[in-house]
Amino acid sequence: MTRPNDQARLAVLIDADNAHAxxxxALFVEVAKFGTASVRRAYGDWTTNxxxxxxxTLLDHSVQPIQQFSYTQGKNATDSALIIDAMDLLHTGTVDxxxxVSSDSDFTRLAARVREQGLTAYGFGERKTPKPFVAACDTFVYVENLVAPETPEETIDRSEWKHDPKLDSLLKEAVxxxxxxxxxxxxxxxxSNLSRLASDFDSRTWGFSKLKDLMGAHPSYEVSHQSNGEGRQSTVMVRRKPAKRRR
Known part of the structure; x- marks a missing residue:
């Protein structure tokens, strides 16, 4: 049975060796947008400094630490333990x-396997995360976007806009x-199109908390509100600005 998005049961599995406390x-606030974190585990060798x-931090958020000793140098036992637990959970049918949570590409195949099983794979990692892992997830969130930006979005306007070829291409295709x-x-x-085109698309990457604000600041687009009748919320519309005609 498919549950509503806010009731989706999620397993949050943290690679503590490749994540920051x-x-x-902020991570659990973000996870709450996708569903309920019914399983919360962090993997690592907790005997190390x-x-x-x-x-x-683990106690504050009711995260269960899973001890995994590093038996062999050069072998990542933490990754293996996390992947084994994930596969066990995958086959129990108790999570959606x-x-x-990792910046390690070793979880690329796990993310793909989760999707093959018909479940949703969310990734959380730093911007240095290898692209294969990012692409393997349905949605990938850069943890740097979970903290307040150094430059408030109110200070960014069209005259200060710095074109990003990747962003421009994504917006053009999506619109x-x-x-x-x-x-x-x-x-x-x-x-929706942006999410399908790039699993890591996030308006916060460019300093905007909402897509509407990003589109409104971009010099190539305009935003409008379409009325849906009295008492009903208007629909936000966007389009590429028409090319200026030459005289």
């Missing part, structure tokens, strides 16, 4: 998706695909 609170900073005959597209459809 300072992001944990390297993971000492995790202790209080996995939140894999063009969703556009109606009059060239306008609903923001919701554009957002």
């Amino acid at each position: 300072k992001y944990l609170q 390297q993971l000492r900073s995790w202790k209080d 998706g996995f939140c894999l 063009t695909t969703a556009a109606r005959d009059d060239d306008w597209a609903t923001l919701g459809e554009v957002g």
Whole structure:
């Protein structure tokens, strides 16, 4: 049985060797957007000083630490333990998706396997995360986006816009695909297209908390609100600005 998104049961599996405790609170706030974190585990060798900073944070968020000794140098026992537990959970049928927290490409195949099974794979990692792991997830969130940006979005306007070829290409494809005959597209459809085109698309990467604000600041697009009648919420529309005619 498919549950509503806010009731989706998620397994949050953290590779503590390749994640930072300072992001944990913000991470669970983000996870709550996708469902309920019914399983919360963090894997690592907790006897080492390297993971000492995790202790209080794990308790605060009811995360179960899973001890995994590093028996052999050069072999990542933590990754293996996490993957084995994930496969066990996958076959129990008790969760609807996995939140894999790591910046390690070793979880690429696991993310793909989760999707093959018909479940949702969410990835969380730093911007240095290898692209294969990012692409293997349905949605990938860069943990740097979970903290407040150094430059508030209110200070960014069209005159200061710095073009990013990747972003420009994604927006053009997403808007063009969703556009109606009059060239306008609903923001919701554009957002869905962006998620399909790039699992790591996130307006926060460019300093905006919402897609609407990003589109409104981009010099090549305009945003409008379409009325749906009295008492009903308006629909946010977006389109590429028409090319200026030469005189």
